[in-house]
Every structure is written in C-alpha cells, then in structure tokens.
Amino acid sequence: MPQMESELLLSFVQESREHLDQLEPDLLSLESNKSDAELVNRIFRAVHSIKGASGFFGLRKILQLSHTMENLMSRVRENLLVPDKIMVDALLAGADKLRALIDDVHRSNEMNIEAESNRLQALLTGKAGVSATSSAKGLSIDPSLIEHARKKGHFFYKVHLFTHKDIKDKGKTPLDYFKKIESLGQFLDSYTDITEIDGMADALAKDLMCVFLISTVLEKDLMVIALDIPEEQIAQLTPEQIANVGPLVPPAEKPRAAVLPVAAPEQPTTPEFAGAEPEPAAALQKSTGRSRANDTIRVSVALLDDLMNIAGEMVLGRNQLLRTSESIARNVPGMHGLLQNISLVTSDLQEKVMRTRLQPVGAILGKFTRIIRDMSHQLGKKIDLKLLGEEVEFDKSVLEMLSDPLTHLIRNCADHGIEPPAEREKAGKPLTGTIRLTARHVGGQVQIEVTDDGRGLNPAQLKSKAVEKGLAKAQDTAQMTDRQAFNLIFLPGFSTAEKITDVSGRGVGMDVVRTNIEKLGGSIELDSQLGRGTRICLRLPLTLAIIPTMIVGLGERRFAMPQVNIEEIVRLGGKNRIEAVRGASVLRLRGKLLPLVALDELLGSQETGADHGRGFALVLKVGENRFGLIVQTLLDSEEIVVKPLSSYIKNCRCYSGATIMGDGKVAMILDAVGIAGLADLQFAELEKESAALALKGQADLSETQSLLVFRNAGDETFAINLVMVARIEKVRTRDIERIGQKEMLKYRDSSLRLIRLHDYMPVSRPDADPEFLYVIVPRLVKHPMGIVVTQVVDAIQSTISLDETNLMGVGILGSAVVAGKLTIFVDIYSLFEAADPENYREEKAAQPNLAGKRILLAEDTAFFRAIMTQYLKEFNCVFDVAADGLEAWEALQRHRYDLLLTDIEMPGLNGFELTQKIRASETLRHLPVVALTALAADRYVQQGREAGVDSYEIKLDKERLKATLERILGGVRGLPPPASTANANHLVNLEEVRGG
C-alpha cells in the first residue's frame, strides 16, 4: 500500500504542478480580462482540483491555502468581487506558495502559509483596503439601466478621459465637462486611476485618467465631436460584447443583465491605447491561456530520452545494414526494396521521436509576463510585454538552457532599456515602453528576437566605458563601427548600467549570456539605435541531438568537432609555422598570435611523435577567444547523432559526447570549451603579447631568434641559432666513411669531419642509425666539422629566455622551452673544442692579447648576453654586463673600460644613441665601440658610421669577434681572416672605410 500511495502522491504533485503552470498565466491575464468567464472558471477549477486531492492525502496546508483561493475565486465567479491588481497579487502570491508547498510536499504541513492566507482572507472579508471595496462598488451599475438603454437602442461607449489634456488644457472645468456628459446620455459607471499620483510631490504634474461607461443615442463620430477628445479614446461596445463579458448569465434570457465591471485600476494608460477591441495583446493573452487539449498523455522525459537514443541507434544500425548488404542486395530479388523501406521508416521514426521532445517556446515565454509585471512595479516604469510566436517549437533541452539567458535579456531590457515614464514623456514617446519577444523559424533554425523601444545603446558611451575598464584600447575603439561598439557589452566584466541594480545586474553579464547561447550552438546579435531602442537576435538550432561536425583523425582514432565551434581550418607547415611564446606553442595567423593545443598531447595519446608542423589547426572559437587545435588529418564533415557520455568518462573535460559513425566505430565529440580549460590557455597573456608584437613590429624581429630545432635520440630536442648554420645536408648513413676513430663525409670535393653529439656531450645516444642522417654544417668557425643528427624538426622564429644553470656540460650553452618543449642549446665552439682539441687549443694558446682587458658588454637579450659572456670568458677578458643602454652609460661613468661591446636594438637608449653620447663626452670620446648586430643592413652601417662606431660585428661569430677585439685592443692591424666566404659580405670594418 505505501508503494501505491507514494505513486499516487507523485502523480498528484505532477498534476498540481501542471495546474500551477497554467494558473500563473491565467491569473496574469485575469487582470486585463476581468470578465472572461471561461478564464475565471479555469482558475477556479485549477485551485479546486488541487484542493480536492490535497484533502485526500491529508496535506493540511495545501488544503487550507487552496481552499481560501477557491473561496475567493468563487466570489469572483458569482460577481461578488471584481478582480483587481491587489487581488491578482494576492492570488499570485498564493500560487507561488502553493508551488513551494507542492515542491516539498512531505514537509508542506510544517510550512508557514499565514501571510498568503491572511492576504486572501482580507480580500474575502473586504478589508483589503479601498481597492477591493471600490471594485465591489463597480458592480453597482443598475442592470435595469443597461436593459433600459438597450431597449431604447442606445449605443454603449467606454470613454477614456484625461483630466489635464482633455479638460484643463481646453479651458474647461471638470464640473462643466461632466454636466455635458450627463446631458448626452445615461452615465453608467466610472472610475479614476489615481495610481498615477504618488503623493504631494507629483500631484499637479500628472494627468489623471478617468474611465467611464455611458449609454447614448449618439453615434461614435458625434460622440467624438461632443466630447472633444481623440477618437481612439472612445471605444464602442456592442451588445454582444457586453453579453460576452458578462459572466454567469443565461445566454438567451437576459443578456443585458450582465454586469460590466469597469473599475479597473490597471487599464492601459497610454494616450495611444487602442480603443478598438479586441486588441492584439488580448488575443495573445488568450493564446497564452489556452487550456491544454485532452488528447495528450503524460510521458516522462527520461523515457523520451531513451526513445531518442534508441532511434539514434536504429539510424546507425540502418546505415551499417545498408553498407554491408550492398553486395548481397543485388543478388537477392526484392531485397533492395525492403532495405529502402526500412531506411525510410527509420528516418521517419527518428524524426517523429525527435518531435516528441519539442515543446512550444511559450512554455518559457509565459513566465516573462510575470517577471515584467513585477519589475515594472519595482522600477516604477510602465512596460508592456508582447509575446509573438509562442507556438514555435524547440527541443526540450535547448528550451531549458535558453530560459536563463532569455530572462537575463528581458530583465536587461526592462531595467536598462526602457526609460522611466518621465524620461519617455520628454522624448515624446508613449509612456508605456514595449518589449517585444518574437520566436520564429528561420531556415532550419529558430530565431528569437528581443526588441525594446527604450533608450538604446550609446556607442560612444560604450567605447569610453570599455576603455575605462581596460577592456579595450582607446585607439582601437576610435576605429570601431557602431555595431562593433555594441558588441563591447559582450566582453567579460562589462555592465551597461551606471550602478548594478538588484533587478538585472547580478554580476553575470552579457558575456555569460553569449557563452550560454554559443554553448547551445547558437549565435547572438545586437543592434541598437540611440533613443529608439535595442534589438537582440538569437539564433538557435532546433535540436541538440543531431549536430553538424567535422570529423578529424589522430592516428587510427577519429573525433568529431562541432562545426559551430570551428571558425576556420589552417594547414600547418610552410608559412604557417608553429612558434613559441612564453613556452607555449602559437601560430601567427594574420598578425595575431593564436595559442595552439595539440590534440595528441592533450589526450596523452600513444601516437605522439607525430609532426605537429605538418598537421592541421582547427581554429576554434570559445566566447571571445580563439585557439588552434592541432590534428593530424581532416576526414569529412558529417551530421552526427549525439549520444551522452557514459558515467565512467563523464568527467573528461575534453569530450562533450560520443557518436557512432557509419562504419560502426565510435568517435568522441570534442568539447572546445573543455579543451581550452584543460589546456589552461592564457588568452589574456597572449593578447598582450600579440599587441606588443604588433607595436614593436619590424624592429623587434631582430630580437627574436631564428632557431634550428633538431633531435639526435628520442625526444631530446636541441637547437642552434640559424646564424651559425651554413647548411644542412641529408646523407645516407652508408655514405659515411670511417677513418680510424673519425667519421668523414665527402663534401664538395673535399672531406668533412663528422662528429656526434653524444660522443662529446652528456646527452642520449640513438639506438641505431636510421637510413638517412642529417649533417649540420656550421659557419663562423675556423675549422668546420659536420654535426650529425637524426632528425631536423623545424626552423622557427622565437623569443627565448635561456637558462644557463639548469643544464650544464660540454657543448651546452643552456636550455629553454621552445614550442612547449625543453630544448638544449648547443654551444658549437666548446663542442668543437672537445672534438678537435688540436686545432682549437692552438687557437686558444695563440691569443694572449686580450687577457685582462676591461670590456663593457651592453646587450638586452638574455640569450645573446649568455653567449657573449661565454666568449668573453674564453678570451680571458675582464668584463661587466649591462642589460640596456642606460645601464651601460651609468657603468661607463663609474668605471674605466678599454672597449664597449654593444647591441644596437635596446630599450631606452639604443646602441647608436649610446655611441653618440660617448663620442660627445669629454672623458669617453676615445673609447673604442664595437657594435653587435644580428642583421647587418646597409642603413645600420650608415647610421653606425654617423654615430661613431668603430667596428661592426655579426653576433655569434666568435672568431671574427676575437680578431676584431685583438686588432683594436692589441694594436694588430689588418683584416681578420674571413671565417667563411658566405659571411664575408656581412662584415664591414668601419675603420677601413674611414681610412683610419
């Protein structure tokens, strides 16, 4: 028995919720359709049903509250009370409480319903303030008067009169005016809307509206002349309309005995109100309030979800069947037809099942009526909400997720968009603002439009706010179009209201709205006209169950990426090189840095070692940000059926679901948002970096380094500066000859000695030589040898911060993270020294000249600083290091140096400026200055000469630098021997040029 009872209770709860769902819109329209008998009856029945069942279950509080509500409604039904705002408020509060009780039905008996109960009770006993009783007075029209008028063939009019506009401004007094009205016919009833006036402060300014009902022999056009008011303020009511509005009247017998309650404080107060009835709004409200048809049954959503899944499986099964039976079908007569039939039925089944999940959008739009009603009270604004297209259907899941963003948009319109009545009046707009919510189907998608006729967005204000909040740069906003400026409000941290009100701004901004809409695979667009209003347009897919995707491959595995996330696809390689910024891989795409995530690395896939430089980057959009996802192959674009993830892998952030492909294999659906989160992409940092790069532009290129990245064994990655590389040769392993301990390669008519990294450096040794090897031939060395490596990874442009302490040893300059990998920088000179001590030791011994010379090195790039430091150490120089020009200048003031070795591009004071200062100084002007540069351009030579530089050296050419230093410091004349012919034209000796 308890089992059965709990099932019954569950069904009571469910049923009551449905009643309440219907109750709210009904109550809201009750306010404007006071005399709709069917509406009143429906409300009565809903409350009555809840009351009846709650008694059965012994739910005392629910019983008590619903009973009170029922009593009240029955008084309305019997025309003893006329619903007004106060009553509707009380009933709504009661409905809210009922919902709370029913939501927690087991504890409902302990909950407190006193407040709601008392409010309703007060209305019943007529103590709820003036309004209730005056409403009751509205019923005091003598039915005989109406009957009498009808018999005499009078017309009935409902007249809206504004005491200032229609009486005072025309130089009349109300007394005269009403005397005239009474002379025109029979005055039936009236009321004055005194809600306009708040107190003494605004008493005189407000135009009071008086509504009265009159029967007269005059036709409408004559009434217009007689009353001297605009035609639309007079509405003629036909006897049928009076019959319709009158409740509980036997249709044929005494239709005119019906009461026409007009005491309605919430009548539209705009001067433009439509006099003709029925108004469009009324028609809409009717459709909101339409009762549910009886030819439906209740099915649990879980069951529908299952059905949906099964239908999806069915489609997949069908696809597999079609594929595998292709060959058989030709041989078996009739088989083809059968298959086709199954195929069609399956598609049909899937479509129908999908439709079971569709719900009219009215299900969520309805609640906005309530929100706007409450808000307009709270904000003291007059707002009219118009809903159109409530019958448009959506997938349930889309609908549910749409509810919050839409609420936010509507609240925004009411709070920020619509102006207070006074402001609207000044702007010459109707006092009542209108928010229009329209849903419609547009090409396989649903479009929801939210428009208001409020103050609109001010592009200039948006721009300055964005700049003020540090969300955009002034120079960027200056060039923005209005539309781009409107889009600023979608930036995180942007709020248009001057102050955050409790009504709309709750810390969540439009950025959240946009993210949520995009999560649904939709888009959001905003347009606005200052002073005229704002229009926001949402476009959403009908369903989330089937989505268009791009199928991408990683080794044997396949993945689906929803197409809504993909902005473009870039083939990597060639110009589209992967670079490293702050240790992260990036792609320079049309001047912007795009952070990259490699799918295989992200998934910790076994198939790593794949060459990322050769794959594809899917450019994905996540909110405001974009990033690239590196995949190996692109397969196809396909519409897939989304299946939920099993609970075992539900917490994998990079997947949003799974699907089964035509061949029966599973493909995971990638989640762009999750991937961005998982990879911990630093969008903001990159944005800054991007901007900085763009600013520094060309000059900066000389400070980033061109690196050759290669591998010798396994994953161990090495790099050398490209300046040091003369060429790279691809050789067959068997072409390498061995002479004693040494490996040699025939190279350009002579032989080149080869050395292996692992023979001299503390690094791993490859297991076996592959068929091909690469030989890096360096330049800027006296006795070239070829460095053998197994794999050349890439040549990349990158800024590096070199760490000299982490990894140390022969041939190692230091380490840095390049393209996300720890990379060892090879010091060719010390490597060669270790490999060929005879030649290189000799060198060392033959140069005592530099020992003890005091040199100041000015270099802002840490990488070059590290290398130069090493060189100077080897030269046995005494040296100081300055990180920029200013620091160098200061050092020069404090100490005496024999020579300044300076970089050219430095922040603050550059190399030329530093030299000019030195040449201008009394004490320093004879100091030799050697400039270092990575690129020797003619203009630099010219500039250097003008500044007074003594000599120009290419960075990293150790031999050449040494010779120059020796020549200048040791008094050795003449050119140093060229290190390699390839480089000779880069070298300029200014002393030679000057003839000095």
Added chain:
Amino acid sequence: MKYEFAGTDLLIVPDNPLAAATINPLHKELTRLFADAGRFQNVVVDLSGVSILDSLGVNLLVGLYKECRKLNKPFRVTGCSPSIRRLFDLYKLTEYFGIE
C-alpha cells in the same frame, strides 16, 4: 488658504477658487506642512468655501489623499457643495475622500 491644528487634526481650508490661478502657492504651502508631518494625525480638507474646482484642484486633492495614505494618516474632505459632491461621485473619488 487657512490651516489650523485642532488636537491631532490638521484642518485645511482652501480659498475659492481651488484652481490653476491659486494652486501653486497652495501646493507649496501644503508641501511645507507635510514636511513636518509628525505634528498631526488626521488631515481634513474643508471645501465649504470652494465653489469652483478645476482639474488641478482635483489633482491636488488626490495628491493629498495619496500622501496621507503613504503616511498612514486618515484623510477626509468635508463641506462639499452639491455640485462638487456630484463631481467626486462621477470621478469615483468620494470613497477615497471619506465622503458619506
């Protein structure tokens, strides 16, 4: 306009006419009185001297009524001439103004 405090009552006696020409000083005076609303409990407007009432006069009385309701002070209009009484009837204001 005359006014006097009778116990807890504030008795307001407007001059004739209660209309556009005289309304502004009256409105100012009343606003000043209500700024110190602690001095009285009930507000009574005596219209026995008023025979001419225009729209602004009606507005002023409605404003007074609303102000009193906000302050929780009973409000009453007395001494209406028959025609003014009829006007309030037509406007459905008698109830607000405590006119029997």
